[in-house]
Amino acid sequence: MTSAAVEHPGLLPGSLGTTARRTTRDWLVDSFCFVVSMAWVLAATFDAASPSPVLAERLPYDWMIPADALVGLAASVALWVRRRWPLGLAVATLPLGMFSVAAVAAVLIIYFTLVVHRRTTVAVAVTAAGLVANMFFALLRPEPGNPYWSTTLWGAVITLLVLAWGMFVRARRQLVLSLRERAERAEAEQQLRVAQARHLERTRIAREMHDVLAHRISLLSLHAGALEFRPDAPAEEVARAAGVIRGSAHAALQDLREVIGVLRAESSLTEEPERPQPTMADLPALVAESRAAGVRVDLRDEVSDADRLPAALGRTAYRIVQEGLTNARKHATGAAVTVGLRGAPADGLTVEIRNRWPVGEPTEPLPGAGTGLIGVAERVALAGGRLAHGRDGSGDFRLAAWLPWPAT
Incomplete structure (x- = not known):
């Protein structure tokens, strides 16, 4: 009112x-x-x-x-x-x-x-x-x-006609006002939904970029540490490590530039923002990057009908493996890492990353926000799967996730 x-x-x-x-x-x-x-x-x-x-x-x-x-x-x-x-x-x-x-x-x-x-x-x-x-x-x-009652009746009829007309106009105005308020409220709710969807989309992009940048920066730190502790390394190894550092830095800057552009842009929801969308097919390249950085990675791919794997499921599996390799480089320097993938339609997809528990603490541990595993847990929960991580009975650190894979 x-x-x-x-x-x-x-x-x-x-x-x-x-x-x-x-x-x-x-x-x-x-x-x-x-x-x-x-x-x-x-x-x-x-x-x-x-x-x-x-x-x-x-x-x-x-x-x-x-x-x-x-x-x-x-x-x-x-x-x-x-x-x-x-x-x-x-x-x-x-x-x-x-x-x-x-x-x-x-x-x-x-x-x-x-x-x-x-x-x-x-x-x-x-x-x-x-x-x-x-x-x-x-x-x-x-x-x-004219008799008295005739004149009185005509006056009463005119009065009641004006009353009926006025009530009709008032009801119509109230209806128009109600429809206008409803339309304005619907428009405001639509704008709120758009803003919320944009916020959720940007949050998801930022979470993915956290995984990407953490992976690349950990590679940078690993190569830089190797150069620091082996200043007498052969020139070929130094050149190769410097090339990996330069490439990783360039890729990290490019990824960061893309995500900042997306977060600043007021683009509509119909436009697909440019961002990395890795799939299961990109896992060999991810493992190759870690191997090039000196990490011993054993990839065991036992997935049946991988071409039928949904893109969203493959992207989630990629992020899990990426986070597992990043954590191994941060907290278990020099330890061998085993990446296992197995599954089939209707049975689900199992992703497991395992490495030996480090002895002692790293000389200069890499800083981290502590949100990597939280982000992985959110991804797995959104996919309807299960996540387990921690030290198992054999003394290894194990990060394992099961993701539902529908038959159709």
Whole structure:
């Protein structure tokens, strides 16, 4: 409900309040109502001033004609403020309904405004008072040749017609207002859903880039450490290590540039952002990178019908292996790593990374955010699988995940 409606308890939502500004349409409507009311005042005044013995019976005193015209003029001028005080004007003009003919048009317009902008209980109460005033009008201004009840009945019919018309207009305005609010709410909810989807998409991209950058930076650190501890290495090995460092650094910067561009861009959801989308087919290249860095990796691929593996499932398996190799380089330097893949449609996909538990602590352990395994757990949970990690009975560190692989 608007602030104006709060200030005026009888004011309907969407109606004009004390602080509402008159729009162009309101100016046109108010001008039309004023012209109609003035036209009625002139017509009633000229009709009353015309020489007729019948009118002489109705208006026994000549001063009544200009007095009635002044009353009608005052009521017509009051039409300009009827939107601000519909109830007050309706109550103030109720006595005019007992004797004034020139003010009839203005009184009906004010009454119509009251019905449109006030609640039903208020409109019914004013209607009842108006019907009582109409009964007095038939007594004070009788129609020659017409019985009393006939004049009263016509006045009541006109009043009830205005009431029905005003209630119809009010109901229609409420319906339009409700539909407009519903459309605005639906649009706001749609924008919220788009913003949430964009946020989730960017979060997923950032999580994937964390895995990518952690893998590449761990390679950089491993090669740099080898150069630091073997300054007397042959020139060929130094050149090869420097080339790997340069390539890994370039790839890391490229990945970082892509993810920053995606996170900054206000692209629509229909546009697929550019980002790494590895699959199971990229696992040999991932293992080759680790081997080139000096890590002993044994890849055992026992997956049946690998070409039928869903892309999302293959990407999740790739990230699990990537995180396992990254953790092995960080926390088990020099240990051999075994990567095992097995599975088939309807049986699921099992990914296992195993390495010996390190003896002692690394001289300079690589820093980490500690969120790698958390991200892997989230990926596995979203895929509907199971994840286990930790030291097993043989003393090895084991990272294993089972992912559902539907038959179709």
